[in-house]
Amino acid sequence: MQQASSHISRARLDEIGMGDPEFTIELIDMMLEDGQKRVEEMQQALAEHRSTDVGRIAHSLKGACLNMGALDLASLCASIDESARKLNATLDSSVVRQVAEEFCAVSKELVQIKSELAA
Amino acid sequence: MKVLAVDDDRVTLLTLKRLIGKFGYQALTAANGTDALRIFLEEKPQILITDWMMPEMEGPTVVKTIRAFAETEYTYIIMLTSRQDKDDMMAGMLSGVDEFLTKPVDPDQLRARLRVGKRIMMLQDSLGSRVRELETERMHVKMLQGFLPICAYCKKVRDEAQLWQAIEEYIAEHQDTVQFSHSICPDCFETKVKPMQEAFFAKKLQEASTE
Numbered sequence: 001m002q003q004a005s006s007h008i009s010r011a012r013l014d015e016i017g018m019g020d021p022e023f024t025i026e027l028i029d030m031m032l033e034d035g036q037k038r039v040e041e042m043q044q045a046l047a048e049h050r051s052t053d054v055g056r057i058a059h060s061l062k063g064a065c066l067n068m069g070a071l072d073l074a075s076l077c078a079s080i081d082e083s084a085r086k087l088n089a090t091l092d093s094s095v096v097r098q099v100a101e102e103f104c105a106v107s108k109e110l111v112q113i114k115s116e117l118a119a
Numbered sequence: 120m121k122v123l124a125v126d127d128d129r130v131t132l133l134t135l136k137r138l139i140g141k142f143g144y145q146a147l148t149a150a151n152g153t154d155a156l157r158i159f160l161e162e163k164p165q166i167l168i169t170d171w172m173m174p175e176m177e178g179p180t181v182v183k184t185i186r187a188f189a190e191t192e193y194t195y196i197i198m199l200t201s202r203q204d205k206d207d208m209m210a211g212m213l214s215g216v217d218e219f220l221t222k223p224v225d226p227d228q229l230r231a232r233l234r235v236g237k238r239i240m241m242l243q244d245s246l247g248s249r250v251r252e253l254e255t256e257r258m259h260v261k262m263l264q265g266f267l268p269i270c271a272y273c274k275k276v277r278d279e280a281q282l283w284q285a286i287e288e289y290i291a292e293h294q295d296t297v298q299f300s301h302s303i304c305p306d307c308f309e310t311k312v313k314p315m316q317e318a319f320f321a322k323k324l325q326e327a328s329t330e
Contacts, residue, residue, distance in 0.1 A: 012223070016134055016223075016226070018137065018141065023137060026133065027133060027134065030129050030130050030133060031130050034128070034129050034130060056172070056174060059172050060128050060172075061128075062201070063126070063128045063130075063131050063170070063201065063222055063223070064128045064129075064130040064131060066222055067128075067131050067134055067222070067223045067224065
């Protein structure tokens with residue numbers, strides 16, 4: 001269960017899952033669903049130059065990532081959140097792209113963990 | 120004890136709901152500030168845990184609104200935040216927040232803060248009960264207040280309606296717990312009653328002697 005991981009802190013995930021595999025799976029499913037939606041919304045907002053919305057979405061996704069132990073993804077979201085707070089913010093599209101890539105990696109790992117828990 | 124958790128992030132909200140229930144409280148949840156205010160009015164939770172940044176209505180606005188329309192019944196409010204800036208903390212405190220909890224939620228810290236909240240709310244309930252008791256007692260003991268005009272001769276008093284009435288009637292009207300029975304004090308017995316008795320017996324003796 002304590003598999004080494006580069007995208008998810010299993011210690012955090014196990015802590016928040018409270019030793020309940022079903023609950024952990026429920027959290028993972030929610031993260032996969034909401035995370036995907038948020039990444040798409042963020043890309044859309046960036047394309048439409050809605051920097052405030054990009055920041056708001058990044059902030060919300062950061063909370064979920066911290067909760068689930070996706071610490072690298074949380075850091076990227078925090079970076080966007082911080083940039084978006086600045087007056088006349090111009091957001092770096094490469095960071096949003098990195099968020100999408102990191103989310104893919106996080107998702108794969110969560111699916112792997114989910115299959116372990118379900119076994 | 121009811122605890123309302125408010126967060127626009129479903130993952131955090133589900134985690135909070137689970138933890139609150141695990142720690143022995145009744146968990147209520149809202150995904151935004153508007154729902155939070157509605158549920159707050161319906162369910163009257165004793166403790167509120169709210170996120171800071173939410174779309175439409177931010178946490179401090181939720182807190183200010185609750186503080187504004189819940190003047191008599193206190194609610195213990197914990198603000199969830201990833202902000203640790205001094206100015207932000209001050210802004211949160213000024214909006215009416217009692218305690219802060221940093222994201223991501225640490226189960227032990229959440230449990231500890233809920234215990235503090237429970238303790239404060241129990242103390243609040245206890246104080247509220249005592250205040251209600253005192254208020255009831257105060258209502259029962261209507262105090263005679265201010266100057267009361269009293270006749271120097273017959274001792275009648277003038278009431279709020281400017282009517283003169285016997286002092287015992289006045290006090291009976293203004294003090295629910297007092298009822299009068301007639302009696303004679305020792306001084307009046309000596310000065311009023313005793314002479315009458317003596318006169319009475321003297322008269323009787325005189326009548327007997329003439330017969």
